[in-house]
Amino acid sequence: MTGGQNPKPTPAPGQWDQQSFSNTALLKTFSIYRCFMFPADSHCDNGYLLYRDFCYHFETETVKSWQDAEDHCTSEQGHLVSFHSEEELSFLTGIVQNSPTGISLWMGGHDAVNEGGWEWTDGSPFRYVRWAEGNPDDYFGEDCLSMYINDGYWNDDVCEYKRGYICKKRGEMLAMALYSEDRTDLMKNIITENTNI
Ligand SMILES: [Ca+2]
Ligand SMILES: [Ca+2]
Numbered sequence: 001m002t003g004g005q006n007p008k009p010t011p012a013p014g015q016w017d018q019q020s021f022s023n024t025a026l027l028k029t030f031s032i033y034r035c036f037m038f039p040a041d042s043h044c045d046n047g048y049l050l051y052r053d054f055c056y057h058f059e060t061e062t063v064k065s066w067q068d069a070e071d072h073c074t075s076e077q078g079h080l081v082s083f084h085s086e087e088e089l090s091f092l093t094g095i096v097q098n099s100p101t102g103i104s105l106w107m108g109g110h111d112a113v114n115e116g117g118w119e120w121t122d123g124s125p126f127r128y129v130r131w132a133e134g135n136p137d138d139y140f141g142e143d144c145l146s147m148y149i150n151d152g153y154w155n156d157d158v159c160e161y162k163r164g165y166i167c168k169k170r171g172e173m174l175a176m177a178l179y180s181e182d183r184t185d186l187m188k189n190i191i192t193e194n195t196n197i
Pocket of ligand 1 (some may be wrong): 040111115116129141143144156
């Protein structure tokens, strides 16, 4: 049967012609984009190893004084490493023992402000300790903390000695997502209002 199609009705003023609208490119493209930041698993920059929520960098090829090593770590938004548990230290000592740089590595502890009053450069509490036998001995005024590579025990050391070192910084915790929201209804209202003018 032919000729049975009804002519397309003309929408009354202010009414929405859904069929015409749905054919427009406008309808297909009118979306609102929102950007969200949300918590995600920690991750580290290149050259850093992740353990829990922190990233660790083992500098075993170049040596620096304790202060120069700390300055290098802060230039990368971190500090010389601080330790707070046997577990954290155990994670690192296996790596440290492969270090080719001397006998010790710098950590972030010092008692330069108050003799015997040890503190970490990252400001965390200095509670966990793992002193090597006979240390700290402040031998000729040792004020900077190093770790023996072979066993992971700690020594108060001469700050001017040049040693390898370990930097520590918090892992990146945020991920970014782009979210697209279809707001064709919003465009529909705008066009409808304009039609009523
Ligand atoms: Ca000292
Ligand atoms: Ca010592």
